[in-house]
Amino acid sequence: MTKDAVTAEAPQAAQFGFEADVAQLLELMTHSVYSEREVFLRELISNAADACEKLRYESLSDERLAAEAGAPLVTIALDKEKRQLTVADNGVGMSHDELISALGAIANSGTRAFLDKLGQEGAGEGASLIGRFGVGFYSVFMVADLVEVATRRAGDDQAWLWSSQGKGTYSIAPLALDDAPKVGARVTLHLNAESDEFLEPWRIENIVREHSGAVSTPIDLIEEPGKEPRRIADGQALWTKPKSEITEEQYTDFYRQLSGSFDEPALTVHWRAEGRTEYTVLAFVPGSRPFDLFEPSRKSKSKLYVRRVLISRDVELLPAWLRFVRLVVDSADIPLNVSREMVQKSPVIASIGKAVATRLLQELKKLAENEPEKFATVWENFGSVLKEGLHEDPSRRDDLFAIARFTSTKSDGETRTLKDYVADLRENQTAIYYITGDDATRLATSPQLEGFRARGVEVLLLDDAVDAFWVTNALGFDGKPFKSVTQGAADIDAIALLDDSKEETPPAADVGDLVAALKETLSDAVEDVRVSTRLTESAACLVASEKGLDRQLARILAETGQKGLFGKPVLEINAKHPAVAALAASLREKGREGAADGLHLLLDLARVADGEAPVDPAAFAKRLSALIAKVA
Known part of the structure; x- marks a missing residue:
């Protein structure tokens, strides 16, 4: 039965089936x-803590709810005799329809994504994936044979009992007000035989301390029926405490609660800003990549509080290129009655976001300078995202250049800074050279690098998709422009070869005839043909024209349907290569028609070396077969 088929006025008990993905998830939960x-x-x-925060927020604009809202509290109660564990809150509660939408279905792709990820990583990784995919409630069926949720929505005069054994169906029935919470929800787990440990007070206290000790709602524990509750978490928001009173363990616990992951933060930043706008920030750079790092929406998700009242759990406070940062901001300078829709338009919020981004970049720079090994891990995880800022946020470009790390032909498996690069410039070198692609290992073997390597010129190996964009609009670094080794003429003749004995000699006279024949024969595929100054070992390579787009950028744009708008490449040949000399001799002896196969093969070989398919794969195979037959 769908959500639309049931109304909030349904007075009788009803049986429902979980959506297909949820049913599959429950099967995994109960049998893994x-x-x-x-x-x-x-x-x-x-x-439970979220429900308390929601009631506090709604009560700001509803006096009737304000009268019902008490001090936020989460209570855990144990009953060994009945084998029950109960988690109750005095939060906002749920209506009949909200029970269906919240506990019977997932409104987004979270469950399916979880199931797919679980299939990839295996059951052993399941616990760490649960919180990351928004399917946390269903984890109760790992420990319970029966789950009951008694709830009353704040402001409603009806209460409901949701129950399920986690076997594909659930029921919702009216609940007498005397048996229901005054407000909020009470979740009762009837524990299975393998879950005795969760009836022990010491075990519960350890779990709360480890996973929920920093939650901003007090937590009480009732160890057995009739016993007085005992406070096991004070509910003081961690970010409101002085840094000197917070341990690394507490920061880590809060980060795990905030991020829903089990790793440790690579960087923790906690500060209070004062001045025209006062606010407190607690930010974490994760120790590993979040699963949603490359979602198409690319939104940052930060929690925004106003005087400890949660206003928004996913405000876009930071730019997209800092979306991996897990962040809490609490300000007293924002009106408590601000709508969540207006938050994104608030100039105060925009000002805070700009200042927070600046501070985070400063902290990342300090980490890079003081703890380079730790920063190297941060860059490995998030460098490709930070580089998006080089393209999207020119005002931050200098700050990002200061922390950016690159693989290059000199990095030998490590990374280098642009400062390192400029310090090692060769005499007469006037540019920072780079090559873009999607695989640094393959880029390192590109034929276009040969002349640069022979002269000891370092080339940046840029293998992230965003690299093809930011280098086109960045003016340069330290007065040196960025220049692609696959675009235009190499322009490196003024830089001396490392080995003078390999000084280039003029090409043979008949190479001019070969260039002319190649231009005419391959005119449909290339814009021009010229003798290369960048090749020392390969026979030929392809480059973009001086005014054309970088080869990798042209490929990326072609994949979006813009193929053919950026012109044809230029074919460069190595006049000293034996294959080119042989082809020139063949042209002299047999004429253009007799050497046609060789002319086409030279272009196809350049395309293959560039990671592309031959112009005509079938014709290429035929020509290559004929060549092998001659050699054999």
């Missing part, structure tokens, strides 16, 4: 063994 089953408690506490 995960290494960290305690994740269920973290998820329940997180949901």
Whole structure:
């Protein structure tokens, strides 16, 4: 039954089926063994704390709800005799329809993404994936045979009982108000035989301390029926405490709760800004890549609080190129009654976001200078995202250049800074040279690099998609422009060869005839043919014309349907190469028609070396077969 088929006025108990993806998820939950089953408690506490925050927010504009809202509280109760664990909150609660939408279906692709990821990584990684994909509630079925949710929506005069054994169906029935929470929700787990550990107070306290100790709602524990509750988490928002009173473990616990992951933060930044706008920031750079790092939306998701009241859990405070940062901002200078829709248009929010981005770049620069090994890991995980800022945010380009790291022909498996590059410029070198593509290993063997390598000129190997864009609009670094080795003439004759004995000699006279024949024969595929100054070992290569787009950028744009708008490449030949000399001799002896196969093969070989298919694969195979037959 779909959500639209049931109305909030339904007075009778009803049975429902989970959506297909949820049913499959429950099957995994109840029949698989995960290494960290305690994740269920973290998820329940997180949901309860969110419900309390939501009630606080709604009560700001509804006096009726304000009268119902008490001090936020999450209570965990244990009953060994009945084998029950209960997590209750005095938050906003759920209506009949909200129970269906929240606990019977996932409104986005989270469940399917989780199932796909679980299939890739295996059950052993399941616990760490649960929180990352927004399917946390269903983790209760790892430890419970029956789950009941008693709830009453704040402001409603009806209460409901949701129940399920996690076997494909659930039911919702009216609940007498005397048996329901006054407001909020009470989740009761009837634990299975393998989950005795979660009836032990010490175990619950350890889990809360490890996973939820920094949650901004107090947590009480009732160790057994009739016993007084005991406070096991004070509910003081971590970011409001002085840094001197916070341990690294507490920062890590809060980061894990905020990010829904189990790694440790690579960088923690906590500060209070004062001045025209006052706010507190607690930011984390993750220790590993979030699963959604390259989502098409590329949105940053930060939590925004106003005087500890959650206004938005996914405000776009930071630019897209800092979207990996996990962030909490709490300000007293934003009106409490600001709508979530207006948050993105607020000039105060824009000002805070700009200042936070500046501070984060400063902290990353400090990390790069003081802890280069740790920064190297950060760059490995997020460098391709940070480089998006080089293209999208020119005002930050100098700051990003200061922390950017690149693989190059001299980096030997490590990375180099632009400062390192400029310090090693060869005499008469006037540009920073680069080559773009999608594989640094293949780029390092590109024929276009041969002349640069022979002269000891370092070339940046740029293998991220965004590299093809930012280098086209960046003016340069330290007065040196960026120049592609696959675009225009090499222009490196003024730089001396490392080995003088390999000084180039003028090409043979009949190479001019070969160039002319290549131009005429290949005119449909290339714009021009010329003798190369960049090749020393290969017979031929392809480059973009001086006014054309870089070869990699042209490929990327062609994939978007803009093929053919950027002109044809230039074919460069190595006049000293034996194959080129042999082809020139063949042209002299047999004429253009007799040497036609060789002319086409030379172009196809250049395309293959550039990672492209021959112009006509079938004709290429035929010509190559004929050549092999002659040699054999």
